[in-house]
Amino acid sequence: MPAPLKVALLGCGVVGTEVAHRLVTHADELAARVGAPLEIVGIAVRDAASPREGVTGTSLEPLLTTDASALVRGADVVVEVMGGIEPARTLILQAIEAGASVVTANKALLASDGPTLYKAADAAGVDLYFEAAVAGAIPIVRPVRESLAGDQVQRVLGIVNGTTNYVLDRMATDGLELEQAVKEAQALGYAEADPTADVEGYDAAAKAAILASLAFHTRVSLDDVAREGITGVTAADVAWAQRTGHAIKLLAIAERNVRDDVAGIQVRVHPALVPLEHPLAGVRGAFNAVFVEAEAAGELMFYGRGAGGAPTSSAVLGDLVSVARHRVLGGRGPVESSYADLPVLPAEAACTRFQVRLDVDDRPGVLAQVAHVLAEHDVSIEAVRQSADAGAATGVARLLITTHTARESALAATVAALTDLDVVRDVVSVLRVEGA
Numbered sequence: 001m002p003a004p005l006k007v008a009l010l011g012c013g014v015v016g017t018e019v020a021h022r023l024v025t026h027a028d029e030l031a032a033r034v035g036a037p038l039e040i041v042g043i044a045v046r047d048a049a050s051p052r053e054g055v056t057g058t059s060l061e062p063l064l065t066t067d068a069s070a071l072v073r074g075a076d077v078v079v080e081v082m083g084g085i086e087p088a089r090t091l092i093l094q095a096i097e098a099g100a101s102v103v104t105a106n107k108a109l110l111a112s113d114g115p116t117l118y119k120a121a122d123a124a125g126v127d128l129y130f131e132a133a134v135a136g137a138i139p140i141v142r143p144v145r146e147s148l149a150g151d152q153v154q155r156v157l158g159i160v161n162g163t164t165n166y167v168l169d170r171m172a173t174d175g176l177e178l179e180q181a182v183k184e185a186q187a188l189g190y191a192e193a194d195p196t197a198d199v200e201g202y203d204a205a206a207k208a209a210i211l212a213s214l215a216f217h218t219r220v221s222l223d224d225v226a227r228e229g230i231t232g233v234t235a236a237d238v239a240w241a242q243r244t245g246h247a248i249k250l251l252a253i254a255e256r257n258v259r260d261d262v263a264g265i266q267v268r269v270h271p272a273l274v275p276l277e278h279p280l281a282g283v284r285g286a287f288n289a290v291f292v293e294a295e296a297a298g299e300l301m302f303y304g305r306g307a308g309g310a311p312t313s314s315a316v317l318g319d320l321v322s323v324a325r326h327r328v329l330g331g332r333g334p335v336e337s338s339y340a341d342l343p344v345l346p347a348e349a350a351c352t353r354f355q356v357r358l359d360v361d362d363r364p365g366v367l368a369q370v371a372h373v374l375a376e377h378d379v380s381i382e383a384v385r386q387s388a389d390a391g392a393a394t395g396v397a398r399l400l401i402t403t404h405t406a407r408e409s410a411l412a413a414t415v416a417a418l419t420d421l422d423v424v425r426d427v428v429s430v431l432r433v434e435g436a
C-alpha cells in the first residue's frame with residue numbers, strides 16, 4: 001500500500017465532525033477504495049479548547065488546531081467545511097497553490113467567487129470537487145457536470161434548501177410559526193451558521209447559481225439570481241394553499257429562455273404554489289428534490305436528504321475518495337467547462353403562472369373592471385372564482401384569480417394597477433404557481 005495521503009480538515013462543526021468520524025471508522029474500506037490510507041493530519045477550528053460532542057476525549061481531539069494556514073500547506077487533500085467567504089477562500093487558494101486537491105461544501109463561496117477557485121485549480125493541475133455544495137447527499141453536481149455534459153439542459157427546477165423545506169412542512173402539517181420551525185431546523189443541524197441565509201433564500205440562490213453555471217456552461221453568480229425567501233409566507237398562506245390543493249415550496253429554477261427570440265437563461269428562487277399531486281409537493285422535512293429537463297435525456301429527477309451532518313458527509317467523502325484516487329493513480333476530474341456565455345436575463349423576464357387573491361367591493365360590474373386591468377397588461381385569466389374565505393367585512397368579496405403564464409414585469413404592473421382601483425380594497429396575496 002502506498003504512503004498515506006495527508007488530509008487536512010477545515011472545520012469541525014455539523015459536517016466536519018461527521019466527516020472526521022467516518023474517516024476514522026471506515027479507514028480500512030476507504031483505504032482499499034482509494035488505494036492508499038487517508039490520514040487526518042489536523043482539523044482547523046476557531047476555538048480548539050471548547051468542548052465538542054463526539055470529539056472531546058476521542059482520538060480526534062489532539063488533531064484540533066487554530067492554525068489553518070499551516071495545516072493546508074502540508075496536505076495532499078484539503079476538505080473545507082468551515083463555510084463563509086473568508087478565510088475559506090484564502091485557505092483554499094493557499095492549498096491549491098501548494099499543490100493540494102480540494103473538496104468543499106461551501107456554496108456561498110462558489111456562488112460568489114467560484115471562477116477564481118476553478119481557474120487556480122486548473123492552473124495548478126489539481127482537483128476542486130464540490131458535490132456537497134448542492135442538495136446535501138444527493139448526487140446532482142456530478143450528473144449535471146459530467147453525465148449531462150453531452151446533452152442540452154433546458155431547465156433545472158427543484159427544492160434545494162432543506163431548512164426552508166423543513167420549516168414550510170412544519171408550518172403546513174403542525175401549524176408551527178416560522179420562527180419556531182427555524183429553531184428546530186437549527187437544532188437538527190440543517191441551517192446555515194446564520195439561518196437568514198436559508199430563510200431569505202440566499203443559500204438556495206447560491207445553489208441555483210452553481211447548478212445554472214454547470215447546466216448552461218455559463219457564468220452565473222449569486223447576484224444574477226432573482227431571490228425571494230420565505231419570510232413573507234404566513235401560516236395563513238400555507239393553510240390557504242392547502243385548502244386550494246397546493247403546497248408552498250421554496251423553488252430554485254434555472255431555465256433557458258426560448259421566448260421572444262431572446263437567447264439567455266433566467267435563474268430565480270422564490271416560494272411557489274405546487275399542486276399537491278406534483279412530486280415536489282410530497283418532498284417532506286429537510287429532503288430536497290431536483291428535476292432536470294434535457295433535450296435528449298428528457299426529464300430526470302434526483303431526490304434525497306438535502307441537509308444534515310451525516311447526509312452531507314456522504315457527498316464530501318465521495319468527493320474525497322475521487323480526488324484521492326486521482327492522487328494515487330494519476331489523472332484529474334473535470335475542469336471548468338469553456339463558457340457558452342449566455343446572457344443571464346433579468347428577473348422581470350421570467351414567465352410563470354400566478355394566483356392573486358384580492359378583496360373587492362361586492363357589487364355588479366366589479367369583476368369586469370378587474371378583468372379589464374389584467375387584459376390591459378397582457379395578463380390572461382385562466383380561472384376566477386369567489387373564494388370561500390371571504391371572511392372580510394360585509395360588502396366585500398374575496399376573489400381568487402389564476403392567470404395563464406405571464407411575465408413577472410406584467411404581473412407587477414397589474415398588481416400596482418389593481419391596487420389603484422377604487423373597487424379593490426386589498427390585494428391579499430400574490431403567489432407564483434409552478435409544476436401544474
Ligand SMILES: NC(=O)C1=CN([C@@H]2O[C@H](COP(=O)(O)OP(=O)(O)OC[C@H]3O[C@@H](n4cnc5c(N)ncnc54)[C@H](OP(=O)(O)O)[C@@H]3O)[C@@H](O)[C@H]2O)C=CC1
Pocket residue numbers: 010011012013014015016044045046047048066068080081082083084086087105106107108132133136189190191192193306307308309312
Ligand atoms: N449543515 C449542513 O446541512 C450542510 C452544510 N453545508 C456547508 O458545509 C459547511 C459547514 O457547515 P456546518 O458544518 O453546518 O457549519 P458549522 O457552523 O457547524 O461548523 C463550522 C466549523 O468551521 C469552523 N470555523 C468557522 N470559521 C472558522 C475560521 N475562521 N477558522 C477556523 N475554523 C473555523 C468552526 O469552528 P468552531 O467550532 O471552533 O466554531 C466549526 O468547527 C458550510 O459551507 C455549509 O454551507 C453544505 C451542505 C449541508
Ligand SMILES: N[C@@H](CC=O)C(=O)O
Pocket residue numbers: 133134135136160161162163164190191192198203306307308
Ligand atoms: N442550510 C442548508 C444546508 C445544506 O446545504 C440547507 O438547509 O439546505
